Amino acid sequence: MDITQTLGKILSLYLMTAGVAFIVATQFYLRLTQRADRSDLMAVNISGMLHLFIGFGVLVTHFEWGGALEVLVTLMGIFFTIRGLSYYWVPQLVLRPAEQGRGSALGLRVMGVAFVVYGGLMGYLSFFG
Numbered sequence: 001m002d003i004t005q006t007l008g009k010i011l012s013l014y015l016m017t018a019g020v021a022f023i024v025a026t027q028f029y030l031r032l033t034q035r036a037d038r039s040d041l042m043a044v045n046i047s048g049m050l051h052l053f054i055g056f057g058v059l060v061t062h063f064e065w066g067g068a069l070e071v072l073v074t075l076m077g078i079f080f081t082i083r084g085l086s087y088y089w090v091p092q093l094v095l096r097p098a099e100q101g102r103g104s105a106l107g108l109r110v111m112g113v114a115f116v117v118y119g120g121l122m123g124y125l126s127f128f129g
Contacts, residue, residue: 011119015116015118023113026108030105055079
């Protein structure tokens with residue numbers, strides 16, 4: 001099994017799990033986003049480290065643009081890296097509480113569906129493609 005399939009399987013399972021969580025536990029994640037400004041700063045720093053570690057790990061081992069699966073996996077590495085950098089470079093934006101139009105239940109459900117679709121496509125290509 002090559003690195004693209006391995007990373008695709010791992011990332012797809014993560015995305016589908018997180019997506020389903022946003023859909024079935026919407027109220028929990030809504031409260032979480034509304035209280036972002038009260039987050040423990042060390043937890044925010046650790047989250048940034050984890051996002052960077054995952055993003056850099058994907059990009060260092062897999063920066064491929066050949067097929068659909070390769071593009072999806074590489075984009076996930078870029079997305080994780082951008083998220084991790086945002087925790088370090090602009091934490092005040094990450095920690096803003098949900099304001100009007102941000103952090104809505106509908107927005108969380110839409111994001112959950114997007115995660116499930118992206119993860120489902122990546123999973124299909126990784127496991128069966």
